[in-house]
Amino acid sequence: MCGIHAIISPSFCSLSEISPELHQNLVNRGPDYFGQVTRESSDGRWKLRFTSTVLALRGDRVTKQPLHDDSGSRGGNVLCWNGEGWRFMGEVIGEHENDGEVIYRGLKDARSVEEVMGVWKGVEGPFAFVFYCEALQRVFWGRDRLGRRSLMVRRIEGGGVVLGSIADGEGKWEEVEADGVYSLGLGDGVARRHDWVEEGENFVSAKFCPGGSVSSIGVFNKALPSFEGETPLTSASPSVRALKDQLVESLKLRVLNIPNPPSSGTGKTRVAVLFSGGLDCTVLARLCHDILEPHQEIDLLNVGFENPRVGARLKKEANGKEVDLYEACPDRITGRKSFAELKNVCPGRVFRFVAVNVPYSKLQAHRQQIISLIHPHNTVMDLSIACALYFAARGQGSVRSESPDPDSEPSTVSYTSPARVLLSGLGADELFGGYSRHAAAFQQDGYTGLVKELLRDVSRLAERNLGRDDRVMAHWGKEVRFPFLDERLVKWAIATPAWEKCDFEREEEKSGVEAAKRVLRLLAMELSMEGVAKEKKRAIQFGSRTAKMESGRDKGTTLLS
Known part of the structure; x- marks a missing residue:
């Protein structure tokens, strides 16, 4: 960076x-x-x-x-x-x-x-x-x-x-x-x-290609299934194995041979994951375990905010009892659960769960700096997402120190991650059908509607707010890397038929996981991460509770004052 x-x-x-x-x-x-x-x-x-x-x-x-x-x-x-x-x-x-x-x-x-x-x-x-x-x-x-x-x-x-x-x-x-x-x-x-691509080259633009070119990387597969003798999407499906191979190759480029961070004397922690505990980021953390040398430690950066509006409601529901607003954040609950599953599946690997707690006063102190960094973006939603990424990338929080006595409470110590490389699961939803609008498109118009919605999403990958996200995270001298957005992985994903990625035709009961991003969920099952495989999608601004801090009536498109 x-x-x-x-x-x-x-x-x-x-x-x-x-x-x-x-x-x-x-x-x-x-x-x-x-x-x-x-x-x-x-x-x-x-x-x-x-x-x-x-x-x-x-x-x-x-x-x-x-x-x-x-x-x-x-x-x-x-x-x-x-x-x-x-x-x-x-x-x-x-x-x-x-x-x-x-x-x-x-x-x-x-x-x-x-x-x-x-x-x-x-x-x-x-x-x-x-x-x-x-x-x-x-x-x-x-x-x-x-x-x-x-x-x-x-x-x-x-x-x-x-x-x-x-x-x-x-x-x-x-x-x-x-x-x-x-x-x-x-x-x-x-x-x-x-x-990027001129007429006559390998991947012509959408103007010349009936299938449509995606970011000049490859051509989107618009085929529709016949379902005649077709094999259901299962853990044994070729697309599950291919996804694993693609992700491993992408991760190897991004997590191996990272120089020792200057602030880390031992160099044991060079990689951190932006970790909500959801499917995408936890699969990345799990595969890192297979790739990195055993002594390499992995930090899991989980951010939670003191949201005054939500806090008032929770305290009212608790009848005046003390409420830990950070531990009550949806992403904190999911994060600790997935962290426990990672430790169970990957014995011997040091995964460090870093609880990044952001008091409302600290958020307000940094608010103007964040607004300056996201410029020219200037909506309430831009700020909500940027706040979560800004403090997560900072990596300044606390970790629980496990006690040898199982009956005693773990102590908490301050910790700042020395890792200068951050991994993000961004891109998986667009490539593998993880948004609720994908399910809605299928319900309305079957695979024809689903393919249309997937093509629209992946065609807009280059229009995502990655520049905004880069600015707020790089502010801390960190570099975020996106394994799901490796060009070769994207090229494979868009060439793969829709029903081999998100099999909305078949019920959850037959595969054990829901249809959205089913290929990735089945990979998680193959990696012995059953709990993670069944985790629901949640937007970062709601999981970390940066959204609607003061008023529940704010719209994401509202301009910042």
Whole structure:
């Protein structure tokens, strides 16, 4: 995870210094290194300044950014890179290599827009970037096909632009769309968009493909079942085994070879899971047990809030008795139950349940900072979700210390997770039919309606608010990784027929688990996580109780005041 800021300004405008607040926010994202590089266009009409901060998680050393060379009278190429390139041109990037350097080597010799685009099309993994190509006198910027990293843009006087991982509080900022790569020609001042996929390539756009392309990754399978001699979806189904294989490969890239966090003397805890106790995150934690070395510990970050409105109701129902509002949060109850199941199924592995309790006063103290980070998003729902992710990523809470005496109460000690890599289960609902609207679509129009709803959801993956989420979690010098949003896993999932993912045609009694995300639930059963396999879906803002803090009448679409 890194912080990016770049300004491309006409020469008649001065390059103002980065404000102290923006400087600090960039350093929060990348505490290991801060660097700046300036350039001037070959005709002297443009001034350029590139800023990067680095959170070092790849390679065997801290790689200084921006990456650049100093050829030519006015300088050479510059790359600000914020991402994780797991594969480049189909090959896995080695554990001792830095992904940014590998990609930069591919860009240095580019002499055409097509060659630059060929490099970016060859990157698999989440990223955002700004690249100045000296030979073409053009600045390129963009986000990966699924928009997993933040990058925003605002226009300035004279046709220039400012780009940043986070906003600087000036002007009108917009999220950079994940629909291609953008560029600004320094010779003509014209901005362009370059599509991820052109007509005639392997995966053409929805305009040319009857099935519809999903984020330029693959073609969605719109087939409908015949049910003639068809095998029901069970634990033995090929799609269950394939999902496990896909998830394991995705997780290996994301949890192995993580450098030892600077704040951890032993290096035993390098990975943490954003842990509600639900199906998606618990399956990830369970598979991490199979992948990581036995001595590696895994933190489970479970957040709960003091919600005054809910607290008043609970205290009234308890007839004045003391109520632990944090332990009463739905996600805390589910989290402790799934934590117990993990410990039972994975003996010998240290799973650490970190209870992140957020008093209302602390939430209010951080509220303005969170609103600033989520900008330009500005609704009540944006804030509710962001609050939960912000404090969970911080990883500051408490853990229960088990007592050797079974009759004594466990003590609680303060704890801050040193893990700088966080895992999120986001994406599973869209890929495998986990939302209530998927069931409703099936009830209304059978598999025709379900397929239509699934296609709509996966087609909007790149429009999810992942940039917003990136900004609030990266603020703590943490990087969130999404195993379900690995390009190869997404490609497999959208090519798999709907009834092999969420078998709404058959009752729960025949498979033991409900139809929503049935393929993932059956995988959980195969992993001996029966309780988790039967867990219901719950939105994070309701599970952690960040929603409707003061009034039950607030709508999620209401703008923040």
